[in-house]
Amino acid sequence: MSGTVRTVLGEVPVARLGVVDAHDHLFLRSPALPGEELAELPPAQAELAAFREAGGGAVVQWTPRGMGRRLADVVAASRATGVHVVAATGLHQAVHYEPAFLERTMGRLAELFVQDLTTAPVRAGLIKVASGFHGLDAHARHTMAAAAEAHHATGAPVAVHLELGTGALDVLDLLCGALGVPSPSVVLGHLGRSPDIRVQLAAARSGAFLAFDGPSRRHHATDWRLFDQLTALVEAGHAGKILLGGDTTTAGARREGPGPAFLVGDLMPRVEREFGADVARAVFVENPGRAFGRW
Known part of the structure; x- marks a missing residue:
């Protein structure tokens, strides 16, 4: 495969990524999750080291602006372990921020996203935004419009947190319809949390990438449904659109x-x-390169 992916250590050829965890978080904090911060370097570095030992090559961190990205620590962990890490800019739902932060940033989101993607000391490789539950509120529409503007300026992919896996087609209508983002530049996250295979098939037919994620005790309900959903997508010819992450x-x-x-x-x-x-190679190696790479 040709093309490159922008990691926290610079541009890396897609062919060198290896096996990719397409959606994860090394660091994260939110007022909506008090006491649950991922804020320490040693545990994050240990996670990367274990991933590398198992045969992993790259992790895509979806932590957006204002949620404790700790980019200097991401760089340190990547260097120490040899795992490539792609960082995000973007903005999550309003509940994950203090009002003062939103007041400072909402009026200049596209500018900030473009800075993170082009001139920041540690550059992002994707734009993370979020929908609401079964719909798009004013905050989601505003952040997605800014993400689309930043995409058009930089070519960066747009990754979307779907609240409980819902609203995928509404997101595609806005991003790819009204806002003109090409569907192969959109990654839809958390689809397994709403196991509506008809919606998943429609999203795959649109050309967007579909991220199934969350194998953990907190998201155990997604585990036992995963392979039924993957089977439907593979049998319909959409193996080239599937991503998996933690x-x-x-x-x-x-x-x-x-x-x-x-x-x-x-x-x-x-x-x-x-x-x-x-x-297996498509899901873990080739698809992430196409979803997050630049060609």
Whole structure:
């Protein structure tokens, strides 16, 4: 594969990414999750080291602006472990911020996103935004408009937190319809949390990438439905649109596991047994390169 991915250590050829955890968090904090911060370097570095030991090559961190990205620590962990890390700019739902932060930033989001993607000391490689539950509120529409503007200026992909997996088609109507973001530049997250295969198939037909994530005690309900959903997508010819990630968002989830290494040691062999080596390589190696790369 040609093309490059922008990591926290610079541009990396897509072919060098290896096995990718397509949605995770090394660091994260939110007033909506008090006491559950991911804010320490040693545990984050240990997660990356275990991922590397299991055979992983790259992690895409979806933590957006104002939620404790700790980019200097991300750089340190990437250097220490040899795992490539892609960082995010963007903005989450309003509940994850203090009002003063939103007051300072909402009027210049596109400018800030573009800075993070082009001139910041540690540059982001994607734009993270979020929908609401079964719909798009004014905050979501505003942040997505800014994300689309930043995409058009930089070509960066737009990754979307779907609240409880809902609202995928509304998001696509806005981002790819009204705002003109090409659907292959959109990654829809958390689809497994609303296992509506008809919606998933429609989203895949649009050309967007579909991220299934969250194998943890906190999101256990997604685990046992995962392979039924993957089967429907693979059988419909959409293996090239599937991404898998861990999405560890809290200290409790990190303690409980299983962590990013589980993707390599457990899920990847299961995908290969179920669908064959070509599909496993697509899901864990080729699709992330196409979703987050620049061509």
